[in-house]
Amino acid sequence: MMKHVKLDGATYEFPIGKILCIGRNYVDHIKELGNEAPDAPVIFMKPSSAVIDDGGTVVIPSYSNDCHHEAELALLIGKTGKNIPAEKVMEHVAGFGVALDLTLRDVQSEQKKKGLPWEIAKGFDSSCPLSSFVSAAQVPDPQNLTIRLTVNGELRQDGCTAMMIHPIADLVSHMSRIFTLEPGDIILTGTPAGVGPLRHGDAVQAEIPQVGKLRVNVIQMTVMD
Ligand code: MG
Secondary structure (H helix, E strand, O other): OOOEEEEOOOOOEEEOOOEEEEEOOEHHHHHHHOOOOOOOOEEEEEOHHHEEEOOOEEEEOOOOOOEEEOEEEEEEEOOOEOOOOHHHHHHHEEEEEEEEOOEEHHHHHHHHHHOOOOHHHHOOOOOEEEOOEEEHHHOOOOOOOEEEEEEOOEEEEEEEHHHEOOOHHHHHHHHHHHOOEOOOOEEEOOOOOOOEEOOOOOEEEEEEOOOEEEEEEEEEOOOOO
């Protein structure tokens, strides 16, 4: 079934297109995973079937025992663009939302070791919870937003979008040279430090004041369904 995303105040719901993500976009998060800072942005995608709404349930697949939360600022593309210059990027951003880039860290580590792609660690069903989006006009300074995540009320991530290595303008410009951006595409801009495992029964809340809140609960599958 086609998934849609709501933009506050709009009558139209965007059908979700591709979901482009950047890895390692905050220095403190690179350090906590012991990764090297990449020269070029590390880009990957999630399928739209990975999206669940606010209030939904994350289902950790049985082939993982280490699903990490990554709270991220999400962008909603509102206008088609290719080779977008950095200074024109905001003309293509319709709104901002809160996302989780859920990552099966054990599976991803195994894939990295073997030089294999990450989709089974990053794109499984329910791996991309998304809040509703606020219009870009309501967020005058997207590079100065606090990102917080709690698990069962305990603070785990507390970062600021000012800490991005590749800020939104550069990141979206770069992505648009590789992928034509289309209305309904979503961009996840990376996570600050504090990522960690989720367990069966956890209640997760990610928040970006001025943008929104996202709440999900977590179920761990133990046998292949
Ligand atoms: Mg991420």
